[in-house]
Amino acid sequence: MALCGACTVLIDGQALRSCVLPIDQAVGKKITTIEGIGAMPWRSASRAWQEINVPQCGYCQAGQIMSAVALLQAKPNPSDTDIDAAMSGNICRCGTYTRIRAAIKQAANQGGKT
Numbered sequence: 001m002a003l004c005g006a007c008t009v010l011i012d013g014q015a016l017r018s019c020v021l022p023i024d025q026a027v028g029k030k031i032t033t034i035e036g037i038g039a040m041p042w043r044s045a046s047r048a049w050q051e052i053n054v055p056q057c058g059y060c061q062a063g064q065i066m067s068a069v070a071l072l073q074a075k076p077n078p079s080d081t082d083i084d085a086a087m088s089g090n091i092c093r094c095g096t097y098t099r100i101r102a103a104i105k106q107a108a109n110q111g112g113k114t
Helices: 034-039 041-051 061-074 080-087 097-110
Strands: 008-011 014-017
Touching: 008 061, 014 061, 034 041, 034 061, 041 061, 041 097, 061 080, 061 097, 080 097
Parallel strands: none
Antiparallel strands: 008 014
16 A cells, blocks of 8 residues: 555655555666665665664565665655655654654765765
8 A cells, every 4th residue: 555665665766655566567677676775876875864863663664675765766855845745755663763864864974975
């Protein structure tokens, strides 16, 4: 139903929910899962997540990071409004939204470097 965002992946750089994406729409496209973040320019988002201790239960974090990476690729220096809009489809049951925002800002300040 694409309600929580935990299954977010990047398809041709765009954050999409894999739970509702028909497989035929992914044919021939570049698909990046959380495991592929380490090879991307914005892998600093994953590092920032760790440094700021964003995860609490961890359920949503892969999807959160994928949405953050898509945002940072589109807008390397996002405003709070940009962050709110990009992350609005990702639900964090533990309420770590302020740490998520801080991690995105830290990754932006690092400019994609680890």
